[in-house]
Amino acid sequence: MGIDSSDDDMPLSRPNGRSSTLVSSSKISRAQDIALDKSVPQKPSGMAGLSIRNGPVENGEMDLDSPATNGAKRKSRVSITQVDYKDGSESDGEPLAKRPRSKKVQESDSDDEPMVKARVKKLPPSYKETALPESSSDEQPLGVKLAKKKADIEKKAEKEAKAIRAKEAKAKAAPKKAVKNESDDDLPLAAKKRQSNGSAIKRKSTAPKKEESDSDAPISKKVKPASASAKGKKAASAKDTKDIKKGKSKEPSEEEEEEEFEWWNAPKKEDDSIKWKTLEHNGVLFAPEYEPLPKHVKMYYDGKPVTLGLEAEEVATFWVAMMTAASTHHLDNPIFRKNFFTDFSEYIKKHGAKDAQGNKVDIKSLDKCDFSKMQEYWAAKNEAKKSMTKEEKAAAKAEKDALEAPYLYCTWDGRKQKVGNFRVEPPSLFRGRGEHPKTGKVKVRVLPEQITINIGKGAKVPAPPAGHKWKAVQHDQKATWLAMWQENINGAYKYVMLGAASDVKGQSDYKKFEKARELKKHIDKIRRDYTKDLKSEVMADRQRATAMYLIDKLALRAGNEKDTENEADTVGCCSLKYEHISLQPPDQVTFDFLGKDSIRYNETARVDPQVFKNLKLFKKAPKTDGDDLFDRLNTSQLNKHLNSYMPGLTAKVFRTYNASHTMSELLKELGKDPRSRGTIAEKVKLYNDCNRKVAILCNHKRTVGAGHEQQMQKLGDRIKGLRYQKWRTKKMILDIDPTQKKKKGAAFFEKDEDLDDEWIKEHQQFLIEEQRTKITKKFEKDNEKLKANKERVLPEKELKERLQAVKELETKFKKENKTNKVEAEGRGPSVEKFMAAIDKLDERIRVFETQAEDRDGNKEVALSTSKINYIDPRLTVVFSKKFDVPIEKFFSKTLRDKFRWAIKSVEDAEDWEF
Template sequence: MSSSEDDAPLARGRNGVKSDDRIPKSVDRTMDKQNPSNGHVEPGVSIRMGPVEEMDTDPPASGTTNGKRKVRGSLTNGRTYKEASSSEDDDKPLSKRRRTSQQNKQVKDDSESELSDVPLKVRKPPKATAAQIGESSDSDIPLNAKLVKEKEKIEKAATKEAKKIRTKEKAAAKRKAKSDSESDDDVPLAKGKKQPAKRASNGVKKADSDSNAPIAKKAAVKKTTKVKAEAATPAKKGKAKSKAETEQDQQAEDEEEEYRWWENTAKGDGTKKWSALEHNGVVFPPEYQPLPKKVKLVYDGVPVTLHKDAEEVATFYGSMLNSTHNVENPTFNKNFFEDFTAILDKTGHGKDKDGNTVKIKKFEKCDFKPIFEWFESERAAKKALPAAEKKALKAEKDAAEAPYMYCTWDGRKQKVGNFRVEPPSLFRGRGEHPKTGRVKKRVLPEQITINIGKEAKVPEPPAGHRWKEIKHDQEGTWLAMWQENINGAYKYVMLAANSDIKGQSDFKKFEKARELKKHIDTIREDYRRDLKSEKMADRQRATAIYLIDQFALRAGNEKGEDEADTVGCCSLKYEHVTLKPPHFVIFDFLGKDSIRFYDEVTVDPQVFKNLKIFKKAPKTNGDDIFDRLTTSALNKHLTSYMAGLTAKVFRTYNASWTMARLLKDMKPTGTIPEKVKEYNDANREVAILCNHKRTVAAGHAGSIEKMQEKINGLRYQVWRTKQMMIDIDSKTKKKKGAEYFERPEDLDDEWVKQHIEFLVEEQRQKITKKFEKDNEKLKAEGEKEMKPKELDERLEVATELERKLKKEHKTSKVEAEGKGPTVEKMEANVEKLEQRIETMKVQMEDKEGNKEVALGTSKINYIDPRLTVVFSKKFNVPIERFFSKTLREKFDWAIKSVDEDWEF
């Protein structure tokens, strides 16, 4: 191939144009001259909250990329992905606001840091305050620059730690070799002389020798030593235990040892996962119950009767008309109607009241409101059921499902996770999924494969049905499986999250990430060197690892034509990456779960050059950027550093290592809520680092509005309390000034009237619910229920409240409330209310700031749960403040296996 990069023709690859095999050094030199770096580089920094100054850019590759920055929050409000991408409503660039004042300082700081210490990228959460991520709100230093410096420290610590671990391991190996050599040279002592005890010669302090091992492991070692010592020492004379007591003790000890599986991690490493397995199969959803005859789909103004199968599909859509996010989505409606008409064609469409066939051809003529209204009435009736009846129904359901909730795995009872087969419905998907609205068909026993022990009794399928297949796969941890019709994916019934098998899986995942810390510096050093490799495959691989490590991109796999167009690093296309000189890169693609990944980042100058080479003409839309790299090839390369290392381990390592360093520097004081907030701030930083985005919830705006109304209600109560001070002592108004007692302007007369109505209605509902609950209790105890007259008398309290509040509003005079009211007491009440208001404002701001950041994802899946346990124990914060009951069961192994001195 020619050494001239401009003249060499490009080969055709599996996805169009393929890059040259090699990259001459002349190409890099030429590009350096064309696009010199100005030294102002902060590799690993996201500038998602604002674009850089206008520069020459790649031409828009598709309708989804125009070079302008968008915040994903602006993509909601009913607009589609493409519509949002063409929006012109951009904020003033942050870079323009701070460039002149900070550039010189940043150039100096950045030029002093080596490329090998480039920090991981940290994203600023939407609308999160500086204080929320542990920064001083009044600082003059740009937030990004602060986070860069913090990450730089963390990465330097990672390099230092890796070298320290390897040095310690080498020293330990040498000492062991020397010790073994010395023991071989030992001369047997004369008969009758005792061999002197040999001192431990590892040269490491006892406290440090197993510092990287879980505490439970240390305990296990001590326990083993103790048992050996006791076996070697003659038992003291005394009352011997009875045989029954000994057997009970042994059984209890055996059960405890089996339960604490994390002390014996070698168990289960082989391919055989179980020897005996028994379970009762799966629970199927109930059969479809037809609608009442008066409830029908209306087509073109005519009520029509449908076949049972078609009517069921109509109810899928009709029951969810309140889900505007879906029913206003053109793709959802198109896909639904295609599947609906296919079923109508099979079942003969509809019939009018005279039995004439009505062909349903146009979606716009379908009226599903009668179906929706019927479902709404059913939901309301179910909600209105007495508590005792609800309890009885739940108990009946639980009793029916009880046999399926547990299985017997190698003689041990284990909880089963998702033993219920999903009912038929409409597929919704996440993000911009192309199959949203498709009909998820009912799963039949004939589609289900059962996995069970050979000696176990095979569960009976429903009457008139049979299982697809019975397997005895001892290498599999699944109990049943089937293939769903939307994406052709296989669904598995597995053990619950708190089972031994799931716990071992989590443990191994975090231990794998923990092992990576020994090799991370070597990996980073190697890929930075290969960023300049003349071999195209090596340079692409190095660039991909850089993006995965620095920006937490997923590795990505190729998708079929009928699958959602979601991509990761290795499967990025030409149109997904826009380059803006000198070193800014815009990523814009659909990531996991079809959620849009949009980010504008600063990269290493060499990475920018590489991406420009990978996108070189004649490449165009649809062509792979990393055309000489696959996910499997990337992972195969990574295993040369460490057994089992894959691209996804970087996400777990980076999240856990970053959290470990942040927690190590913490010294939280104050109340438990204050300590929890400091932990959450660190968690947020990790979530931003790992790009854990989520689609803004459909009810987010309503939730924020409710929180604001609660705050306004407290502000109104502050005003009332201040008026009570005047009622107690009229001179107070002169002392504090009239302004102190004024009602906030935004709480106008109209708002007050509505608020009074709300307070009165809220009081009525509380009284009514209490009355119903009391009656249910009387009925359960066999006593006579209270008459409706009693409720009317109780409701007088709400009527009296209404009169009182309306009078207050009319006269602007509020009578003092409470026992022995004084001005001092009212002032104390005002202070308490204002503290509640401030707390709620922080919570609301936190909720708004986190609407696109999934804190739970990082805490549950990527941050080693043992770090959370360490924080909990070290700073005396109940673990319940971080893990729900379900998570405490899931991470039981973490809670019981470490103490406050454990380190990741």
């Protein structure tokens, strides 16, 4: 490769021991700066730090090297890995409805809401026909509206940081009036108030433990612990009576008997490196031993049955498991196939494969391997499990629960804590994320000899399975894991940790968000310094400043060095290569690379003109594909620099700070919004709107989920069905009082335009089939109960009599379609009753329309990712309390356990601020 004379001082060595590629010159000359200024138009767009898809695209601007997609930072495993390795030309012209659907359903954004299951029967017209009209405010991209908001929030953050530091300086200068416990510094305000009694233990509540409920009662109005009021006693008494009627014991559970340790109120430990003093647990639960297939179930090779050695047969079943799951797309991946067959061949060589006569079979091709008989056996076995009776399922569950019970909890410093992943991973085929080079390889069975146990010195060491021993037993009080082993694919270490709701995990989350809160004091100085260094003549400083800008403004991850031979080639900001960005003057940068978990990040963003200029400099010839963009910077150097501003500050803290601080500012403005005084659904949407803005401003996006269209279709169908029901109710009014047509006007009784005759007939048929299914399922359930009680089951004649209602409904619909009249239904029908029913239907329609608008607006936004990982949960709790929205609307049971510290620590502080 030739080198320009202007770059003679550019060495051809790589610092920091990295692979040898070109490295930029250490200094940037004045002449280079001036030349770049001339070549780069300094025309700011006023939208720096925002994705281009949220702003206007002018003609001629989009001159990209590769087309932009809906690429995003996070999506579910289904949409990540569902890659079609076959020629797609066959299905290009095929209607979407006729294409095969994946059995696995896309994970919902909602934590509580079950995903919509595909209907077997024909659906009414799709959501596209029933979609809500876009409001005029949506015609302008949200990014344009948020550009000024982003700048305002950053200016406000600068003022806030100065004010915090000034206040702290004033407090230090003032004479001390009272001795203050230094350990209080990191505690939230509400916690400090409640710590005045010096106690870190909360006494057991006299009120009963409330069961899960869909109640809309706000959390602030639910039964509170330690209540000795008559109301509390009455509630407890009512609950006890209810439980006695149900046959439940009113004795408190083991968990309820224990006093709750409020670690967030406890004094800060002097030595934070010591995680525990005493630790007891029962080790790990191993995967069950392999169950050999029946002798008549064989793999076929080149059309002939083959008897595999036991270990080889087990590996074959791993392939079969992929055939029966929603993972068949892996089997089309050439890398997956190659890796599997390489490992499978080794197992066959070691453990044998013989034909019917006992002769050795030389298996040379995966294409000649036929696993269909094995698949049929596994499918039948799975079907048998599904068709088990209620009693059989209950017995199987009881057996499973009894097996897992000893491993569910450990005793950590004398307190019972739930263990997270106590099961050792079963052997299977490695899938990996994205295009992993080792996908398809065999994950071998983990044995006790590979496992290290971490436990207290005085505790009883759990016994390994008979005939085995542990690799090692240690007593590391600085470690938070209970057991550890090394897997065979990437040599990665796997750990058994405490559950998400445990004190240790809660403390980790708490520290993370408190660290982000602390960044508030320094953010103005950090931004001021890196903005200044964007023009530094020292190349290392300019690269570091540019990287900090991208991490802060575009929420890029810092990135680490990768062993690309053994890992997917994923990168972050500091490890970006020449080919990962392309530049479009005056201020657009297109990023295209594999980020965390091999998720493709393909975004075009607007940046500050000086940043654009710097990136052009970092790409200057003779650099080419494969060369590092930030060749004088790595993640360690960046984090070391950040640590000089604030102890413990790393690049990833910016993502948490930006999301939480932005959400905090947006939530402060909600008091002026009239929707904050509306229904629960409207308030939830208001919260989600703020969350969506956070995701856009902080670039927390995702690809539209595979199940989104199906979800929207379901909602659209329900809305349209309610409109049809409303129209039928109006027709019933005319049936009992024809004069109402003159009183209310003919227009009142007209059906909606989208309710055409063809759709009505389809919907009626759907309602008929729905009723048939309900009646049949009810009949089967009744018989199951009778069987359980050893009573005589209902005859088929009973089912036929019940299904007579379906025939009557079918006849009714036919008559309505023919006469265009609807007979009044119900007892004592009256105009007043029907009008009240119409009002209720209108309210339900509004709720579903709000949900549809909310869900469609969130289709490209990772709300759950932002809410769980980046937005301080205390902000959500404060919103819940302030606007009387049940916390269950935002946090599932699992998340309420995980964020128990957040719910409890601000339960008496509606004015808490991030």
